[in-house]
Amino acid sequence: GAGVSQSPSNKVTEKGKDVELRCDPISGHTALYWYRQSLGQGLEFLIYFQGNSAPDKSGLPSDRFSAERTGGSVSTLTIQRTQQEDSAVYLCASSDRTSTLLSQYFGPGTRLTVL
Amino acid sequence: EDQVTQSPEALRLQEGESSSLNCSYTVSGLRGLFWYRQDPGKGPEFLFTLYSAGEEKEKERLKATLTKKESFLHITAPKPEDSATYLCALNSGGSNYKLTFGKGTLLTVES
Numbered sequence: 001g002a003g004v005s006q007s008p009s010n011k012v013t014e015k016g017k018d019v020e021l022r023c024d025p026i027s028g029h030t031a032l033y034w035y036r037q038s039l040g041q042g043l044e045f046l047i048y049f050q051g052n053s054a055p056d057k058s059g060l061p062s063d064r065f066s067a068e069r070t071g072g073s074v075s076t077l078t079i080q081r082t083q084q085e086d087s088a089v090y091l092c093a094s095s096d097r098t099s100t101l102l103s104q105y106f107g108p109g110t111r112l113t114v115l
Numbered sequence: 116e117d118q119v120t121q122s123p124e125a126l127r128l129q130e131g132e133s134s135s136l137n138c139s140y141t142v143s144g145l146r147g148l149f150w151y152r153q154d155p156g157k158g159p160e161f162l163f164t165l166y167s168a169g170e171e172k173e174k175e176r177l178k179a180t181l182t183k184k185e186s187f188l189h190i191t192a193p194k195p196e197d198s199a200t201y202l203c204a205l206n207s208g209g210s211n212y213k214l215t216f217g218k219g220t221l222l223t224v225e226s
Contacts, residue, residue, distance in 0.1 A: 004158070031212065042119070042216035043159070043202070050212070059213075091158050095212075103149070104214065106158030 002027065004107035006092050012113045013082055021077045021110045025094030032075050033095075033104060034067055038088040046090075049075065050097065082114045117142045121203050121217035128224050131192045136220045138203030139185040146211060148186050150179050151202040153219070159202055193224045 005024045013019050025032050034046040045059040049069045060066070064082075069075040079086055089111050093104040118141045128134055138148070147166050151159035163172045165181040172179050176197065178189040188201055200221045204214040 033212070040218070042218045043204070043214070045213055045215075048212055056210075056213075093158075103161055103164055104212075105161060106151075108156070108158050 004092055004094050004105055006090075006107040006110050008110060009108065010111045010113075012115065014115050015084060016081055018078065018080045019082055019112065021079075021090050021112070023075045023077070023092030023107060025073065025075070025092070026096075026105060028096065029094035029105075030072065030097040031095040031104075032069060033093040034075070034077050035091045035093065035106075036061075036088045037091055037109070043091065046077070079112075082112075084114050087112055087114045117205065117207055117215045119203055119205055119215050119217035121201075121220050123220060124218070125221040126223070128190075128193055128222070130194055130224055130226045133189070133191045133193070135190070136188040136201055136222070137185060138188070138217055140203075140205055141184075142205055142207040142215075144207050146206045146208075148181055149204040149206070149214065150177075150186070150188055151204065153200045153202055190222070193222075195224050195226050198222055198224045 007022045030051045032049045035043040037043050047067045048056040064080045067077045089109040091106050091109045093106045095104045120139050122137045147164050149164050150162040152162055153159045163179040168183045170181050176191050180187050200219040202219045204216040
């Protein structure tokens with residue numbers, strides 16, 4: 001079946017501009033996650049959505065970062081007033097809530113470059 | 116604070132030369148340890164979940180094992196298509212969804 005999809009695959013923007021990154025989870029998966037992967041670093045947790053519950057935003061690095069999930073499916077990660085240190089690959093994952101422990105399935109990522 | 120350390124950072128093998136990748140961790144209350152494979156330009160691909168010390172799981176040429184302090188990913192008779200970055204992650208504590216990732220081991224298998 002279809003996996004997690006993300007768009008765009010690549011995004012180049014200028015410092016100070018806002019960007020929106022999109023994630024379509026696997027159909028039927030109720031949990032959705034955003035991670036950031038910077039060069040030479042491990043994946044960094046950003047935010048978690050589970051059904052209609054309040055999201056866990058504890059990983060968002062600053063108030064320039066926000067995310068929403070509409071209708072329990074598609075999610076958008078927004079970065080306002082982008083900075084060069086925001087350059088990274090942004091990965092989305094989803095999982096099936098009925099799993100004993102939530103095995104997460106990742107999308108291909110969006111590579112963000114801030115000039 | 117949970118810590119995950121993977122070694123070596125990079126490993127180069129000849130085709131058929133078996134070896135192991137290491138993931139050592141310090142954590143309180145491990146719920147599960149995960150192994151992922153990541154190809155260049157792609158997202159991580161789920162391989163295994165291990166829940167308790169002594170557990171082992173296998174998939175083709177890969178076998179993952181877990182002790183109370185570390186996990187090993189054994190690669191038997193690797194092929195060039197096994198070349199990738201292998202990531203270890205763990206879940207612990209009060210959350211059953213937050214993963215802490217290591218930086219990965221870049222494996223290159225030469226024919």
